[in-house]
Amino acid sequence: MTSLKGHEKIKGEATALPFFSNERNLLECLPGIKRIEGKKFVIEARIGPLRAELSGEVKEYVVNGNKISNLLQVDGPGLTVLIRTNLSVMGDSLDWDVDYSMEGSLAKALATTVGKQAEEVSRQIIQCTPVVFHQLSSSR
Numbered sequence: 001m002t003s004l005k006g007h008e009k010i011k012g013e014a015t016a017l018p019f020f021s022n023e024r025n026l027l028e029c030l031p032g033i034k035r036i037e038g039k040k041f042v043i044e045a046r047i048g049p050l051r052a053e054l055s056g057e058v059k060e061y062v063v064n065g066n067k068i069s070n071l072l073q074v075d076g077p078g079l080t081v082l083i084r085t086n087l088s089v090m091g092d093s094l095d096w097d098v099d100y101s102m103e104g105s106l107a108k109a110l111a112t113t114v115g116k117q118a119e120e121v122s123r124q125i126i127q128c129t130p131v132v133f134h135q136l137s138s139s140r
Contacts, residue, residue: 002101004122008094013066016089020068023061026085029128030056031121043074046117047106052076066090078106083122098122 010016019025027036032043039058044051054076061070068087073080080103088095100122102111 002119003097003099004119004126005097006095006123006126008096008126010089010092010094013089013091016094017063017066020087020089020094021063023058023070026061026070026125027058029125031124031128045076045121047076047079047110047113054079076106078109079104080107085122085125096126098126 023039024036027033027041030041030043032045033041034044034053035042041056041058043054043056045054046052054074056072056074059071059073062068066089068089070085072083072085074083075081081100082102083098083100085096085098100119
């Protein structure tokens with residue numbers, strides 16, 4: 001399992017918590033998102049030299065006060081990726097950590113490449129959420 005941590009500035013807890021509490025907002029920040037149907041989604045992704053359509057599902061989405069955690073499972077040919085994200089909203093700060101793991105024949109064959117891409121996707125999701133949040137809160 002690989003872990004990432006970080007910190008982002010946000011506009012404020014009062015509007016941030018409702019935004020981050022809505023799992024659809026997370027899904028809309030997935031790079032390559034093509035379709036969202038309830039808790040299930042489809043993304044188009046590059047896996048090393050290949051392009052693939054991957055299916056995924058929100059396995060868990062928990063809001064407990066100012067803490068939000070979720071678990072996504074993404075499946076593709078020879079690949080299963082589990083991504084657990086924990087967010088903590090405090091005032092104008094968003095602290096986050098992401099743990100992800102990969103299994104399957106493709107994950108083993110392209111471990112370094114897939115690992116780098118999984119890390120980049122995790123960072124893109126986290127960096128997207130404050131941007132989308134700011135856009136939505138500015139338009140209200």
